[in-house]
Amino acid sequence: MKRFIKIVLLGFCIGIISVVIQNMLHIDSDVFLRYYWIAAVVIVLLILVLNIGYNFFYFKKIKNAIKLLEMCKPQEYVEIMEQLLQKAKGKGLKNLLRLNLTAGYCDLKEYEKALAVLEDMNHIPLKNDLALVHHLNLCICYFYTGQTEKAMALYQKPKESFSSYVKHPDAFRQHFLSLDILAAIAERDFEKADKLLNQAEETWHDLRSQKLYAETRNTLYNMKKEINP
Numbered sequence: 001m002k003r004f005i006k007i008v009l010l011g012f013c014i015g016i017i018s019v020v021i022q023n024m025l026h027i028d029s030d031v032f033l034r035y036y037w038i039a040a041v042v043i044v045l046l047i048l049v050l051n052i053g054y055n056f057f058y059f060k061k062i063k064n065a066i067k068l069l070e071m072c073k074p075q076e077y078v079e080i081m082e083q084l085l086q087k088a089k090g091k092g093l094k095n096l097l098r099l100n101l102t103a104g105y106c107d108l109k110e111y112e113k114a115l116a117v118l119e120d121m122n123h124i125p126l127k128n129d130l131a132l133v134h135h136l137n138l139c140i141c142y143f144y145t146g147q148t149e150k151a152m153a154l155y156q157k158p159k160e161s162f163s164s165y166v167k168h169p170d171a172f173r174q175h176f177l178s179l180d181i182l183a184a185i186a187e188r189d190f191e192k193a194d195k196l197l198n199q200a201e202e203t204w205h206d207l208r209s210q211k212l213y214a215e216t217r218n219t220l221y222n223m224k225k226e227i228n229p
Contacts, residue, residue, distance in 0.1 A: 058084060058093055062100055070208050074107035095121065095130055102137050106144075107208075115141040132164045136175045143182040155183050174204055181216060190224055 061084055068077040081101040088094050098117050105114035118138045126134050135154060142151035159165050165172050177200055184193035197220065201213045 054089075055093060058088060058097075062097070066100075069104065069107060070206060072107075072207055072211055074104045078104035078108065091124075095124060095126060099130060099133050099137065102141075106137065106140065109144075111141045111144040115145060129164045132162045132172060135162070136172070136179065139179055140182065143179075143186060148186045152183065152186065155179055174200070174209070178212075185216075185220060185223065188223075188227075190220060193220055 061080070065077050065080045065084075068074070068080070078101065081097060081104055085094060085097040085101060088097055098121060102114040102117050105111070105117070114137065118134060118141060121134060135157070139151050139154040142148070142154065159169075159176060165176070177196060181193050181196045181200065184190075184196060197213060197217055201210070204210075204213075
C-alpha cells in the first residue's frame with residue numbers, strides 16, 4: 001500500500017511539473033498530452049522492469065545459497081542470508097529472506113534465534129507459500145524448544161486450510177511428514193514415529209535430509225532407552 005501511495009504521489013508531482021513546463025514553453029495541449037501519456041507509459045514500464053529485475057537478482061542469490069544448506073553448510077548459508085537481508089528493499093522480499101534465514105538457524109540448532117524471528121513475524125499478514133513456510137518453521141521450532149503445547153496447537157491446524165499445500169502437496173509433503181514425526185515423538189507414540197521415520201528415510205536421500213533423520217532417530221532411540229532402560 002505504501003509503495004502504491006508513493007507511486008501515486010510521484011505521478012502527481014510529475015503531472016504538476018509537466019503542466020508548468022507546458023505553460024513555460026507554450027506547447028500545444030494536444031501535442032503535450034500525446035507525449036505526456038507516451039512518457040507515462042514508458043516510465044511505468046521502466047519501473048516494472050527494474051522491480052522485476054531487482055527481485056530476480058535476489059531470488060537467484062537465494063537459490064544459490066540454498067545449495068549450501070543442501071550441502072550441510074548452514075553457517076555459510078546464514079551469513080549470506082543475513083547479508084542479503086541487510087541490503088534488501090521491500091517488505092515481501094525481506095519476509096522471504098527472514099523465513100529462509102530461520103531455516104539456516106534451525107540447521108545450526110539455533111532454534112531460539114529462529115523462533116525470535118518467526119514470532120516477530122506473527123503480526124505480518126503473510127500469504128500462500130510464505131504463510132505456510134512460517135507455520136511449518138514456527139511449529140518445528142516450538143517442538144525443538146520444548147514448547148509442546150504451542151507446537152501441537154499449530155500442528156493440529158488442518159493442512160487443507162493452506163492454499164499452497166492444497167495446490168502443491170508434493171512440494172510440502174516432506175515438511176509435514178517431519179512434523180508428523182515430531183508430534184508422534186512428543187506424544188510418546190514411538191511405534192508411529194519409527195514407522196514415519198522409516199518412510200522418510202526411504203523417500204528422501206539427499207545429504208541434508210539423511211543427516212536430519214539420523215539425528216531424529218538418535219533422539220527417538222534415547223527416549224526409548226529412558227523409558228525402557
